[in-house]
Amino acid sequence: MTSVAVSTAAIGRAPSAWRRLRESPALIAGLLLLAAIVIAVLVGPLLTGYSPDQQDTANILAGPSSAHWLGTDQLGRDVLTRLLYAGRTDLKVGILAVLFPFFFGTLIGTIAGYYGGLLDTVVMRIVDILVAFPFYVLIISLVFVVGPGTRGIYIAFAIVDWVVYARTVRSTTLVVRESDYVAAAKLGGLSDARILLRHVLPNTISQAIVYIMSDVVLVIVAIVTLGYLGLGVQPPTPDWGTMISQGQEFLTTHWALSTIPGIAVVITGLSLSLIGDGLADVLRPR
């Protein structure tokens, strides 16, 4: 992706981006699916008539019925209600967990790419070291150090996840830095801060924005995985990962208990991936 193409595309972006939005079925499908999921997890729990911890001891491990649409778990809790509350938690934690990496990674990538020199070398060395660790090993070790739970998740991802944003943005900044319009802006006597914010960042950030969707998918999968291992969201807060791990005990008799939350993860991931692919199409310069 060349900087020149990006900059010319940026001039007429507003109308053409809107036209492309309508032309991108993936983006529309993804947005609709995500909207449906968000509405379901926000409004749904109010409609099921149960709280996520409410135990119906007369109906343990029951199949689907008019009272419990997706049945109940080993403690007689309504699976649908727990599924929706878990969706709230996992979506919220997933989105919050990528915010710091996104901002910090974009910032550090822009600065390192623009100024180069010692700072750039140091940043890229840290990146090299962080990516040498297998992703899950590093995340699990960090959560171990910080302590399990959502706080551990936020801190672990803050340490690990900025790397990708920094790399992507840095490599684009290296190209944009050499462009004529940045040279012109420098000759015009604009301050570095203004050049970075007004001229460099608008051209480098689109890749980071496209990546953020895939990142949320991978982070949600990681959060659910940590939950499954007992290192993520802690009970009694419902989480898809702990639901799957608790359901695994009853795999031979009640396979749905561990299967349903997994399907929820896959569908959520699908909606975000579609948005990411659609955004990549829409923001790609032509």
Add this chain to the structure above:
Amino acid sequence: MAGLSLGLRLPLTGRPRRASGGGWSYTARRLVGAVLVLIGVTVATFLLLHAAPGNPAEQVLGQRATPAQLHALEHRWGLDSSLPSQFWRYAKQVVRGDLGTSFVYGKSVTSLVGPRIGPTALLVAMAVIFAILITVPLATLAASRRDSVADQAVRGFSVVALGLPSFWFGIVLIEIFAVNLKLLPVGGYGSGFGNHLESLILPAITAALAIVPLLIRSLRVGMLEVLDADFVAAARGNGLGEARVLFRHVARNAAVPTLTLLGLNIAYLIGSTVIVENVFALNGVGSLLLQSIQNRDFPTVQGITLLLAVAVVLVNLTTDLLAARLDPRIRLQ
């Protein structure tokens, strides 16, 4: 193309190659780079666990330990000396191949890890083979019939698979192939090499599927680019059959970037074994890591984290050097 990568890596966001290095050969620069990363990884692993809140001695002895007992244990583990001197001792140990002594088992970490390397290495090797067996036919099919139903299906599959939690997929596989069809074992490693292989089929497929979507995307895009190249038109113009064009000319040229990507993603695969081993009750390095985390066994966690990172650095180095041999252009970068 989106820079899809969190641990999972596309070549786009791959390791930046530095132009600096003057007259040094590519191999020498890569070796020096790898050594620097290894040093960094050792420092990072050390700092990681020394930043942990709480006193390991207190956690092992419990709340009721007397100060004298605590002090004695801290002294034995060297926790009472300064951080730099602790690091120096740790670094000297590591260079000798000593990863310290487990707080919980009282044995050396290397003796705990050693017998578990076999299952994990076999799992990774089988997962790589499965990943290639799944990726190559699907990507070739998709690229050769661009925008067809088959192409759409393969792309759809890779989008869905990307959001698939591998532990859950493993559970679903157990449900279908072990519980219902009773074709394969539910978990464990069995005894004898034949049983090992059989026991690892489902875990290896599970681990492979974590990296397959990215590999398919990369190989498909790579093949589409090559399909547009002049030499492919020339091969077709010379009257070569489509299958021959595809396998002799296109696949070979698209293979090097995919090989590099596979090498980078073996890191992710090695990380996934922690989870896969847990799902399938395999006694590998990854399940020892989880046990040690539950036991708050600092030296073992530290040792395994370091060991796996070193494995990743070596695999990446090997694939880079291999790719440079296959494609001399890389050496000039």
